[in-house]
Amino acid sequence: MTTPLSPTPRTTVTRSRHRAVSERAELHALLEDALVAHVGVIVGDHPVVVPVAFAVDTEGPDAEGTLYIHGSVAAGWLTRAAGATVCVTVTEIDGLVLARSAFHHSVNYRSAVVIGEARAVTDPVERAHALALTVDHLVPGRTATLRPTTRKEDAATALLAVPLREASLKRRAGDPVDDEEDVAAGAWAGVLPLARAAGPVVTAADAAGVPVPDDVVARVRAWRGSH
């Protein structure tokens, strides 16, 4: 899927337009890399922002892709969000931009902002698929190694779907952009790259001696290979 993003006024990037990336493929790549999303909901008269695990289905019910977030049915904000407009923001920090002036200090990052109506997912097939995607988002292939979810576990899980239709993507990459006079003055400037470091795996105390499964080993290797 490489259809361009189709932003409405509320997801059109009004500042730093050169940082808006209108390629849906890059949005999906960011959502693949990130492990946590920050979901904004209105509770009473103020916003609340909650970190959540998530998954994306590019073959899901929405043509542009579907973002799934889940949590306990006991989480008030999650049940309250069903039917409401939510904002889901996903950010990855790629480095510190250390300029010659405080003003030009910045951060290299990729960030997606998705605004949409959250739909409570009730269809059993869609629910099972979305929850499998959420586990496989943490460790690809892991769902296939686990026992099935029980009816009681499923009943305890609230699941919301947000269409990826209204989405915007921003990013900054590369060197600091300093004022000419500051460059001429000869001070240092540069980027301190940041990435995710994974491992070593810690086997649970109640699994001592059981070998680490292949899916987990592959996940650690993939992250180590990426930086």
Place this chain on the structure above:
Amino acid sequence: MTTPLSPTPRTTVTRSRHRAVSERAELHALLEDALVAHVGVIVGDHPVVVPVAFAVDTEGPDAEGTLYIHGSVAAGWLTRAAGATVCVTVTEIDGLVLARSAFHHSVNYRSAVVIGEARAVTDPVERAHALALTVDHLVPGRTATLRPTTRKEDAATALLAVPLREASLKRRAGDPVDDEEDVAAGAWAGVLPLARAAGPVVTAADAAGVPVPDDVVARVRAWRGSH
């Protein structure tokens, strides 16, 4: 500062109470570790969540500490947030919790949720101090190595202060918590620790040959030493 957090109903953790950490010192430690905050504001009839750099002043105007966020005066959401109730959420992911069932999969994390009225910072002394803290939050000691901010740069910067009065902290750490039957069945479970990897430093193309300054070298070393 180790005063306990003083949550109101809207920042009282209603779920997973055992994950609420009522020590202000831990809140400050998390805010020290994290590089990005997600700020929620209400824009029209829906929430918007924006990633921002930030800084904390534990000696600031608010007894419990002051959180500063800044951005361009051209950023509509930022000027709109002045005087409004905002939610600032800061999350660090410490590991993937890989259980024996999909249901017990989780993430080890620390997360702070701060709700408060955002105050536009206009006092020149407070502004300069807050912007210095923001740069030093990226690289401790860096402000002292930079030229002063110009009046024009200052005028282009919007700065908001949020008191750390209404704050809640949640965290998860340690092994998966699996059902007894699943443990007895003998499958593997464990944690995949995640941390921040920093460096190597990339000197800007227009600073070739200039040695990397001590503050930046120390920052990389501190991160490498922490994991």
